Amino acid sequence: xxxxxxxxxxxxxxxxxxxxxxxxxxxxxxxxxxxxxxxxxxxxxxxxxxxxxxxxxxxxxxxxxxxxxxxxxxxxxxxxxxxxxxxxxxxxxxxxxxxxxxxxxxxxxxxxxxxxxxxxxxxxxxxxxxxxxxxxxxxxxxxxxxxxxxxxxxxxxxxxxxxxxxxxxxxxxxxxxxxxxxxxxxxxxxxxxxxxxxxxxxxxxxxxxxxxxxxxxxxxxxxxxxxxxxxxxxxxxxxxxxxxxxxxxxxxxxxxxxxxxxxxxxxxxxxxxxxxxxxxxxxxxxxxxxxxxxxxxxxxxxxxxxxxxxxxxxxxxxxxxxxxxxxxxxxxxxxxxxxxxxxxxxxxxxxxxxxxxxxxxxxxxxxxxxxxxxxxxxxxxxxxxxxxxxxxxxxxxxxxxxxxxxxxxxxxxxxxxxxxxxxxxxxxxxxxxxxxxxxxxxxxxxxxxxxxxxxxxxxxxxxxxxxxxxxxxxxxxxxxxxxxxxxxxxxxxxxxxxxxxxxxxxxxxxxxxxxxxxxxxxxxxxxxxxxxxxxxxxxxxxxxxxxxxxxxxxxxxxxxxxxxxxxxxxxxxxxxxxxxxxxxxxxxxxxxxxxxxxxxxxxxxxxxxx
Numbered sequence: 001x002x003x004x005x006x007x008x009x010x011x012x013x014x015x016x017x018x019x020x021x022x023x024x025x026x027x028x029x030x031x032x033x034x035x036x037x038x039x040x041x042x043x044x045x046x047x048x049x050x051x052x053x054x055x056x057x058x059x060x061x062x063x064x065x066x067x068x069x070x071x072x073x074x075x076x077x078x079x080x081x082x083x084x085x086x087x088x089x090x091x092x093x094x095x096x097x098x099x100x101x102x103x104x105x106x107x108x109x110x111x112x113x114x115x116x117x118x119x120x121x122x123x124x125x126x127x128x129x130x131x132x133x134x135x136x137x138x139x140x141x142x143x144x145x146x147x148x149x150x151x152x153x154x155x156x157x158x159x160x161x162x163x164x165x166x167x168x169x170x171x172x173x174x175x176x177x178x179x180x181x182x183x184x185x186x187x188x189x190x191x192x193x194x195x196x197x198x199x200x201x202x203x204x205x206x207x208x209x210x211x212x213x214x215x216x217x218x219x220x221x222x223x224x225x226x227x228x229x230x231x232x233x234x235x236x237x238x239x240x241x242x243x244x245x246x247x248x249x250x251x252x253x254x255x256x257x258x259x260x261x262x263x264x265x266x267x268x269x270x271x272x273x274x275x276x277x278x279x280x281x282x283x284x285x286x287x288x289x290x291x292x293x294x295x296x297x298x299x300x301x302x303x304x305x306x307x308x309x310x311x312x313x314x315x316x317x318x319x320x321x322x323x324x325x326x327x328x329x330x331x332x333x334x335x336x337x338x339x340x341x342x343x344x345x346x347x348x349x350x351x352x353x354x355x356x357x358x359x360x361x362x363x364x365x366x367x368x369x370x371x372x373x374x375x376x377x378x379x380x381x382x383x384x385x386x387x388x389x390x391x392x393x394x395x396x397x398x399x400x401x402x403x404x405x406x407x408x409x410x411x412x413x414x415x416x417x418x419x420x421x422x423x424x425x426x427x428x429x430x431x432x433x434x435x436x437x438x439x440x441x442x443x444x445x446x447x448x449x450x451x452x453x454x455x456x457x458x459x460x461x462x463x464x465x466x467x468x469x470x471x472x473x474x475x476x477x478x479x480x481x482x483x484x485x486x487x488x489x490x491x492x493x494x495x496x497x498x499x500x501x502x503x504x505x506x507x508x509x510x511x512x513x514x515x516x517x518x519x520x521x522x523x524x525x526x527x528x529x530x531x532x533x534x535x536x537x538x539x540x541x542x543x544x545x546x547x548x549x550x551x552x553x554x555x556x557x558x559x560x561x562x563x564x565x566x567x568x569x570x571x572x573x574x575x576x577x578x579x580x581x582x583x584x585x586x587x588x589x590x591x592x593x594x595x596x597x598x599x600x601x602x603x604x605x606x607x608x609x610x
Contacts, residue, residue, distance in 0.1 A: 039234045043285045048359030049427040049434060051352055052443075054135040054189060057422045060440035060456075063376065063594070064421050071418045072133055074381045075126060076142055083123065084152050090164070091156035102385050102406030121175070122412030123153070127182030129415025135189035136422040143190050150186055154198050161205030173220040176206045178412065180228040188235055199232060200240075207244055216252065216263070221272045223250035226279035230286050242286060245279075254280050257298040258291055266322045270315025271339045274303070274346035281353035293357055300354060300363065310533040310544035310551050310604075311377075311593065312347060312369030313338030313391055325538030331605050337393040341410035344375035345417040352424055355436070359429075361483040362507045364436040365549075367424050368485065371437065372461060373551045375417050377594035387411040393604045395542075400598050425456075432479040434509065438466040438524070450476040452516075461548050461592075462578035465525045475517050481509040482524050485549065492525040530571050530581075532608075541608045545571075545590065550579055552590040553602035 059065035081097025088095035099105055103121050127146050134143035157163045164175050179202060186195040229245035255261030265273060277299050284292035306323035307314045316330035316337050347370050354363040379388035385406030392398030425441055427434040431448050438460040445452045451473045458466035484491050484504050491504035495512065504510040512522065528548035535542045545552045574580035581590040596602050
């Protein structure tokens, strides 16, 4: 397959480069813009909707809460001394504990960041995930762990701001970016002003030392830097961060989606090239320039049209493919179908920005797909860094398995994306509330000065309905909006048991505007049916089966000579277990992909006969 493929290969290019870093010291002003509103207010003025930003939303009992808690407990149990050991060794400090091994090894002599090279590949993401988890749930113990790790790590920063092992060019952009994210999150979600001291020091180092050579598709992933630097600017109004973020705008790639560049991104690294689009989103947030909003809107449409599997996953062998039937053919050649954890994290972020800046509900469909078929279908973290990495959609049978090495990059994004469940269920704007996901949850919301408690009861997607109970402190008028999935027809809304007449157009918001009283209940029914999803237009009979938002997999023999028009009649629901089906001829069983455990063989895609 042409082009560079995995992150390992990308980084080898960077490591082998003899190009010296450009030493350019940028102005380090701390002044706010002289005109207009504060930056935060400017961003809000460009937001059609707002996420709750990990505040006021709690998961209730269900599959997502269970995954969240198991992830929290796994990372909380990693000994601090083990996490810090490599940093302390590099700085010549006392370093108790044990090497974590794998990609998080303490051996400073090996050059590649992905294999026993430096204790940096996930550290910043772990800080980020812990900070977000702690904010979402009020978890003081987890917050204390994240803060302690930051403080102890800070002791290993050198006077010039250098903070990881080798000064050779083994992906320093990547390391710096993830660390910036962790520090920004500790400031934003944990209120730690000392995080800004560390952020300032390492950014001064980065301004002086990071290579500015723009190699497309580079393993160092310089093109993801702008997002978190823009976030730092919005939070601090320190123009140093905006100036440095501006350096890393990925104009050639972003311009492909607005007609300003003819660089086709085929065979580019898939996850990081979704991730960089969040940089374009933050460029729009900060500048208000329409080209950046057009970039992310058009990029999503391109992804949905040419790159997505039925699950919402993308990137076989971690690559974008040309829209010539290659996506379907990938199912014949590789088990490395979707870099699941990292890919879900990038997808959650981009879809959330799209909802925020366009107000459109259709992007929530992608979040929903990834929730149940991506991150929600991932094996849990276990052992000493055993991590689910690739989903396997192969024709003829796949299995779920852990990465062959411990602590890969997906062990960094795992706590971040699981924490993000809290940030994609509900959105708000003025006196309007938007329900994006149908998840057992509780919400505390202040609507124009009136506190409201809302509880969502549901077993969706194993049922077709959800029930919201509203408890405002006093009667209050506002709009309640529900995302109607694009795959649905016939959605029905009831208020206090009575049908409420409102448009329930697939791919849009259904709206109820009224005065709400304590104890009011709203139910939404979204009828589900079996459907086939072709892999691409060149292969209309190579399909996956889905029921509602859930991709089904066959756990018996792969042959399935069923006509698409007959599929709904052939699939017989199990009377005891929701979302389980049997097919009589040939005899086959189907279950949700998220229900399949480690090592169980399954089939997701089929070539229909007839």
